[in-house]
Structure formats: C-alpha cells, structure tokens
Amino acid sequence: MAKPNTKVALIEAASRLFRLHGYEGISLNDILKEINIPKGSLYHYFPNGKEELAVEAIHHTKDIVLAWIEESFEQIGDPVKAVQDHIHQLAALLKDETEPVGFPIGTIAAEKYSTNEPIRSACQTAFEEWSELYSTKFFEAGYSEKLAKDYGIFILAAIEGGILLSLTTKSEESLLIIANQIPFILSKREN
Amino acid sequence: MAKPNTKVALIEAASRLFRLHGYEGISLNDILKEINIPKGSLYHYFPNGKEELAVEAIHHTKDIVLAWIEESFEQIGDPVKAVQDHIHQLAALLKDETEPVGFPIGTIAAEKYSTNEPIRSACQTAFEEWSELYSTKFFEAGYSEKLAKDYGIFILAAIEGGILLSLTTKSEESLLIIANQIPFILSKREN
DNA sequence: ATTATATTAGACTGGTCGGTTTAATTATTT
DNA sequence: AAATAATTAAACCGACCAGTCTAATATAAT
Numbered sequence: 001m002a003k004p005n006t007k008v009a010l011i012e013a014a015s016r017l018f019r020l021h022g023y024e025g026i027s028l029n030d031i032l033k034e035i036n037i038p039k040g041s042l043y044h045y046f047p048n049g050k051e052e053l054a055v056e057a058i059h060h061t062k063d064i065v066l067a068w069i070e071e072s073f074e075q076i077g078d079p080v081k082a083v084q085d086h087i088h089q090l091a092a093l094l095k096d097e098t099e100p101v102g103f104p105i106g107t108i109a110a111e112k113y114s115t116n117e118p119i120r121s122a123c124q125t126a127f128e129e130w131s132e133l134y135s136t137k138f139f140e141a142g143y144s145e146k147l148a149k150d151y152g153i154f155i156l157a158a159i160e161g162g163i164l165l166s167l168t169t170k171s172e173e174s175l176l177i178i179a180n181q182i183p184f185i186l187s188k189r190e191n
Numbered sequence: 192m193a194k195p196n197t198k199v200a201l202i203e204a205a206s207r208l209f210r211l212h213g214y215e216g217i218s219l220n221d222i223l224k225e226i227n228i229p230k231g232s233l234y235h236y237f238p239n240g241k242e243e244l245a246v247e248a249i250h251h252t253k254d255i256v257l258a259w260i261e262e263s264f265e266q267i268g269d270p271v272k273a274v275q276d277h278i279h280q281l282a283a284l285l286k287d288e289t290e291p292v293g294f295p296i297g298t299i300a301a302e303k304y305s306t307n308e309p310i311r312s313a314c315q316t317a318f319e320e321w322s323e324l325y326s327t328k329f330f331e332a333g334y335s336e337k338l339a340k341d342y343g344i345f346i347l348a349a350i351e352g353g354i355l356l357s358l359t360t361k362s363e364e365s366l367l368i369i370a371n372q373i374p375f376i377l378s379k380r381e382n
Numbered sequence: 383a384t385t386a387t388a389t390t391a392g393a394c395t396g397g398t399c400g401g402t403t404t405a406a407t408t409a410t411t412t
Numbered sequence: 413a414a415a416t417a418a419t420t421a422a423a424c425c426g427a428c429c430a431g432t433c434t435a436a437t438a439t440a441a442t
Contacts, residue, residue: 006419022302024215027399038421039401045419049401107301109359110294111213123359150368157352157369158345165348168300168314177341178348185376197389218429229391230431236389240431 007045009035014057015064019102023054023111023119054108055122061104062126069133079141080186083134083155087179090163091172103167106160131156143188151186198236200226205248206255210293214245214302214310245299246313252295253317260324270332271377274325274346278370281354282363294358297351322347334379342377 013035017026028050032039046052072086073079093101109123135152139145158178165174204226208217219241223230237243263277264270284292300314326343330336349369356365 020305022213022215024213025302025306028401029398038419040403040420040422043401103301106355107298110298110301110355111216113358113361114211115216120359120361124361127356127359150372153356153365153368154349154372157356157365158349159352160355161348161350161352164297164301164351165318165344167304168311168318170304170311170315174344174348177344181341181345181376184378184380185372187375189375219431220429229389231391231433232389234431 006037006041010037010042010045010053011056011060014053015060016100016102018054018057018108019061019104020100021102022107023050028053051116051118055118058105058108058119058122058126062122062129065104065126066129066133069130073137079137079143080183082137083186084179084182087159087162087175087182090159091166091175091179094163094166094172094175101163103160103163106164127156138186147188154185155182197228197232201228201233201236201244202247202251205244206251207291207293209245209248209299210252210295211291212293213298214241214307219244242307242309246309249296249299249310249313249317253320255290256295256317257320257324260321264328270328270334271374273328274377275370275373278350278353278366278373281350282357282366282370285354285357285363285366292354294351294354297355318347329377338379345376346373 010031013031014026017031017034020026028039028042031053032042042053043049046056068089069086072089073082076082076085090101093099105123105126108119109127112119113123114120131152133152134155135148138148138151143151159175162175162178166172201222204222205217208222208225211217219230219233222244223233233244234240237247259280260277263280264273267273267276281292284290296314296317299310300318303310304314305311322343324343325346326339329339329342334342350366353366353369357363
C-alpha cells in the first residue's frame with residue numbers, strides 16, 4: 001500500500017460538503033469535481049459508494065470537533081470559561097471559508113436518522129463522544145457524576161440548536177446569547 | 192373559487208414529509224403519490240414548483256408548532272412548567288404516526304440556509320416567531336424584557352438540539368434531561 | 383344551454399443521480 | 413525485466429429528478 005492521499009482527500013472533501021449541504025444535497029460528482037478525482041478512484045476506496053464515504057466523513061467530522069472542544073479545555077482550566085470559549089470559536093468559524101463549521105453532523109443526522117441505519121449510528125456515536133467529552137471534563141472539575149452527564153447532554157443540545165439558529169438567521173447573536181447563559185447553567189448544585 | 196382541498200392537502204403532506212426527510216430527501220412525486228394528486232394540480236396551485244410549496248409548508252409547520260406551544264402555556268399558568276410540559280409532549284410525539292414531529296424546520300433550514308434564500312427566510316421567520324412567543328410568555332410572567340428575550344432564544348435552541356439528539360439516538364432521554372434542567376435555567380435573576 | 387374558467391390528468395423532456403464496467407496506466411514485487 | 417497488483421480514467425447504465433405541455437374534464441357564470 002502506498003500513500004492513499006486520494007482517500008484522505010475524499011473524506012475531507014466529503015466531510016466539508018456534507019456539513020454544508022447535507023447528504024442529499026451533495027452528489028458524488030460534486031465531491032469528485034471539487035478535488036478532481038475520477039469516479040473509479042472513489043469506488044476503489046469506497047466500494048459501497050456514497051453511504052460508506054458518508055460514514056467515514058461523519059467520523060472525520062466527529063474527530064475535528066472533538067479536537068476543537070479538547071483544545072478549549074486544555075487552554076482554559078475553568079470548564080465554564082472553556083465551554084464559553086468553544087462557543088465563541090464556533091461563532092467565529094461559522095463564516096470561515098477554509099474550514100466552515102456548517103451544521104456539523106446535525107444536517108446529515110436530521111436527514112437520515114429514520115432511513116439509513118449505518119449513517120444514523122455514526123451520527124449517534126459522534127453526539128455521544130462529544131457529550132461524553134464534556135461530561136468527563138465536568139466530572140474532572142468536581143461536578144457529580146450525574147450532573148456532569150446531564151450537563152454534557154444539555155450543553156451539546158444547546159450548542160447544536162444555537163448553531164442552527166445562527167446559521168439560519170445569518171447572525172452570531174443566538175450563539176452569543178447561549179454563551180452568556182453558560183455560567184448560570186453550569187452550577188454545582190445537586191439535583 | 193371553490194373548495195381548494197387539494198391545495199391544503201398538498202401543504203399538509205409536504206409539511207409532514209419535509210419534516211421527516213428534509214427538502215432534498217423528498218421528491219415532488221413522493222408527495223403526490225402519498226395523497227394521489229396529479230402533477231398538473233401541483234403546478235396549478237404552486238406555479239413556482241417545489242420551492243414555493245416548501246415555503247408554504249414551512250409556514251404551515253410553524254403554525255402547528257406555535258399552536259402546540261400556546262396550548263401548553265394556556266393550560267399551565269407557570270411558564271416553567273409550561274415549557275416542561277411542551278417538551279414532554281414533543282418527546283411523546285416523536286414516534287407519533289399520524290402527526291410525527293420529525294425535526295420541525297430544522298432539517299430544511301440546515302439543508303438550505305446557504306443556497307435558497309426564500310426557504311432560509313421562511314425558516315428564520317419560524318424560529319423568530321417561536322422564540323418570540325416564548326419571550327412574550329416569560330415577559331407576561333414577570334421576567335425582565337432582556338431576560339425574556341434571551342431565555343426565548345435559549346429555550347428554542349435547547350429544544351431544537353434536544354429533538355435532534357433524541358431522534359438520532361432513538362431515545363427520549365435527551366429531551367427529558369433538558370426538561371429537567373428548565374426550572375434551574377429559567378430563574379428571574381438579573382444579568 | 384352556452385360560454386368561460388378552474389382543475390385534473392399524465393405523458394413527456396432534458397438533465398442528473400448513484401453506481402457499474404472495462405481498459406489503460408502506474409506502482410510494487412519478484 | 414517481467415509479472416503482479418493497485419490505481420486511474422471515463423464512457424456508460426437505468427432510474428429518477430423538477431418541471432413542461434397539451435388535452436380532457438369539471439365547475440361556475442351568463
């Protein structure tokens with residue numbers, strides 16, 4: 001096996017385009033044209049076609065976002081400020097042209113949750129790993145196990161919803177309002 | 192003009208199918224087949240085709256959800272409990288076969304926010320009217336204007352994200368966790 | 383009843399979809 | 413250098429897409 005740059009390029013392009021336009025909104029030809037790769041190569045690396053490429057693209061998107069979250073927590077000790085920082089970064093990245101966030105995993109999950117089990121499952125894994133990363137960080141910062149878990153899911157939901165609102169309204173406002181609420185939500189009360 | 196039941200049937204079917212599978216995931220033929228209407232009728236009532244039908248379907252979905260929210264607030268005075276009730280109803284409706292929630296507006300907004308301005312604008316209107324309804328109810332219940340507005344957006348984001356997580360994981364858990372957090376979020380502190 | 387209008391009906395079009403196939407070419411191994 | 417395997421290349425396929433068109437039919441107005 002040599003250097004399968006072609007395969008990596010396909011996954012990266014698919015990750016970006018699916019994030020921006022969803023699964024049904026992007027054709028294989030769109031992906032191939034963007035990086036100038038013939039269809040034969042795609043079916044060489046992904047014999048099961050679009051679905052297989054999408055599942056790998058979802059894993060790739062998942063890893064990108066995991067690294068973003070991890071980075072905020074590493075640079076900023078306080079979990080409250082780390083989450084706020086992550087949201088601010090997302091807001092800034094929304095318009096980015098080299099690495100646009102789009103609606104990571106959300107679009108493809110919304111489209112295919114009921115009709116494509118491998119894709120739904122890959123999206124579920126992404127959501128679970130993201131929320132578990134938040135939970136781990138909260139737990140490490142002294143939150144109870146239950147609270148850390150619930151906050152992980154809650155924060156993820158609020159961020160996903162906030163991205164969707166910001167994209168739709170073409171404004172960072174929704175995400176910034178959510179970031180401002182974070183300190184009041186992440187209290188260490190027991191419940 | 193007689194009784195344009197055909198037009199209403201088209202909008203209702205489109206509203207339901209777009210909610211479940213998104214804009215690109217449903218063809219005009221899918222919609223027509225479901226309610227046994229010929230293509231000529233569709234283009235008679237919607238000369239601008241799929242886009243025009245989608246915009247009206249989005250408005251219809253918006254109105255359905257507005258009525259759901261309104262109903263919870265009318266039956267339950269306390270805004271905290273009303274929001275919780277609304278989320279519990281959504282969780283129960285997720286699997287409904289006659290009126291499935293799907294991911295209302297979210298899917299189509301995620302798909303088309305950057306490529307179809309009339310659709311993006313219709314989705315924005317839906318999100319704005321929903322969050323403004325929450326805000327109005329909070330304000331009427333004694334929250335400050337600023338707090339009512341921020342909470343309206345925040346609650347909407349959390350609910351949209353929660354629906355997406357629940358659909359993807361095939362579990363009500365995410366929505367129920369969010370409902371449990373509502374009392375702690377909707378405090379009347381000033382900030 | 384007759385005209386005019388609203389609506390239904392579905393065959394048809396050009397284009398694009400995901401996917402297949404076969405051959406040419408490049409790289410690796412022996 | 414010869415043989416083998418990996419990869420590229422693009423023409424091609426049937427299915428389906430949104431949208432068009434023309435004719436038939438029902439409804440309303442006169």
